[in-house]
Amino acid sequence: MEKIYIKDLNNYFNKEISISGFVDKIRDLQYVQFLIIRDSSAKIQVTIEKEEKNKELNEIVSSLTKESTVKVTGLVLEAPKVKLRGMEVIPSKIEVTSVSEDELPIDILDYNNKSNQDLRLDNRFLDLRTERNYLIFKAQTIAENAMRKYWIDHNFIEIHSPKILGTASESGAEVFKLEYFGKTVYLAQSPQFYKQMAMSAGFNNVFEIGPVFRAENSHTAYHATEFTSVDCEMSWIESHHDVMDLEEAVMVNVMKDLKESIGEEFTKTFKNEIKVPEVAFPRIPFSEAKKIIQENYKYIGEKEFDFDRREEELICLYARKKLNSDFVFVIDYPFEARPFYHMLDERGLTKSFDLLYKGIEITTGAQREHRIDVLKKQAELKEIPLESLDFYFNFFKYGVPPHGGYGFGLNRFLMKVFNIDNIRDVTFLYRGPNRVNP
Template identity: 40%
Template sequence: MSERVLVNQLKSLPAGPVEVSGWVETVRDQKKVQFVVLRDETGAVQLVNPATRPSDPSTGSGTDPSAGSGTDEAALALTETIGALSTGTFLTVRGELKHDERVKLGGVEIKVGELVIAAAANPETPIAADSSPDKRMDWRFIDLRQRRNNLIFRVQTTLEHAMRTYWVERDYIEVHSPKLMASPSESNAELFEVPYFEDKTAYLAQSPQFFKQMAQVAGFGKIFEIAPAFRADPSFTSRHATEFTSIDAEISWIDSHEDVARMQEELIATAFQAVADKHGAEIQELFGIEVHVPALPFPRIPLAEAREIVAARGYDIPRTDGDLDPEGERQIAAHVAETFGHQFVFITDYHPEIRAFYHMRDEETGLTKSYDLLFNGVEITTGAQREHRVEVLIEQAKEKGLDPEHLDFYLDFFRFGAPPHGGFGMGLARVLMLMLGESSIREVTYLFRGPTRLAP
């Protein structure tokens, strides 16, 4: 038996015997010849079979298997098998590879010698190209067979690998923090409760925040994590999910949040370069998007100035807490694109009222040493220097209406010494959505989870 070859390897192989496996994308069953487009995880190839038909009694044409040889019977059976193939059927084909530049699909084709069906698909496909997003999500395993969707997750793989490589080459430690917690990490309102042993209640982690900081106190210095996070937020927007992949990093011995921002912008530029190098042409072909590698440094705009810019553009932000709303983010992004020719912008200097209690505050301005990072008008990151002085943490927690006793396990981290540190959390799906110009994180999430979706 010959060894399976991937479709993207066929072009480099000499003509001759070959074996490929994949699923049926289309079948054209013509009178004298049959064509099948077979797709695997790397691409598609055309299969061709000279059709052998049974004799027509009225004309005497065709092949009469009762009068023919075993070869004729096998050819007839193969023709019938191909004619009955349904879209989505998984099969293996052994045949002769031929190079022909006239073949639009890669300049190669395979003349079928033997066809082995691994699993036949039902003839009626439950979704079509124009099916609604919800319908496609119901049948996500079929929806993902598209070349375009396959590329999304190849891009995701390259993006994550490039980020990991950036960190590992700089001696960061990768951690895997627990996703079951005994107490809330940030906001009680956004927590999923889970029944635990002996009538206890656990919570699904909405962020690895506290455990990232614990690693700094443990002396790890620089850490990262790419892992699930959970938010019990009943939002139905294009950028929210109840389970998502969070990209997190935390570093020690910083002077301010600027050290975190510089690390993050380098990380993003490195990862985007890797995606552009490996997938840029295919992204352009399938998404009509050019992957722009962002120039360093990214623009920085203080929040107060950003609000003035938005107001000058004619938009009145309705929020009363002083933060930007989604339209405000789009407006400031438009300004940055026009002024700096950049897709990214750090919005800095947030008021403590709209930041977590553990964000460090500037002693002169009273504003937090924090930022949001916007990409094409959508927030993808919150980053900050953390407050590492336990007495200050306690006071800031009280200001937020939090009971320090409920935070004892966290505050204990800082009672035995802690370095100045900071970090960020970034949503992977949002980055992919914006990079590929998609309208919703549903399209770039392998299996989306939202308030009304728990399956498949």
């Protein structure tokens, strides 16, 4: 039998059907009982009159606890007086499929209580049982699907790079070490080197959505030790602007799909709206962005060669107010702030960019240096031992196209779509310095 979701019950008026879900609310009155049943799609009221023919049903409801699961078989009726969707189910059978303990360890609906966050994370399986949280992960699914669809339609292929590495990736800093059959190996910080290997393999355009690991002892609202990274790399580019063109098109596609798929639910639940970009994303050189912040907001950042968090907020505020964009690219960063493999222009600046969205960096990207002699010189400038990168340099010995790409922080993006101030709330199961359970 095909599963019937509660959201679709308006297709079954005056028909007997079966639905399954959690017991959301129970009202046991003198002459009538009401159950609110929910599944991942919606809620419905089940109405049971207290009378002799319903005695067995009445006894089942009287003994029920909230958050138990039930299967209800009954008649779907239009009921304009019922506030919840103007319909109800009159049951002929209620089967209790599992029983919840009477007292829950958390108040599921008290999700704004920040002092309770650790307890909620300890009981994340309960914490996730709200419409609000379900919508976050529904949005994550839609966003990933929109990106995948765009890339596949534009001749990208998906790869799955290894997460266990024999050599520490990129700078070698902030990596997790593992014991591996008598030797030390590392968890991948990013798929960067392997995306570039795919370019040397002639794959042209690739993407990956997968976990990455950062051994940062950071307790901020924006950091996690394991998170989902969205990466892509493309060959035969002229500059980093080609990569930005791609990401802008991808993100407009994502915002359109989000608005079309969950726009109404989003507005109802979060009292806000999903805004599809109306203008091209501004592209502001790093040095110019620094001046804009100093001149307009009288703020001098903590870092000479990079942005601090306050600067990210301020340049986004400027882009929103002056340029009508929630998205802004900051481009052409100094080499001091970037990895050795970013290509340099004639000024000695990197052909790189960050994409900022509503006050936070969600993407870092660049044109990569594909000439092995230049690549080695830049590694030396960063004081990286060349022998530690032998496997990487090997990718560039036998011809490799000019290429570039970016890494996108899916969780940070979701934070800003939903205006949520902590990455823990948009991560299915958060991992941080003090949390590896459940």
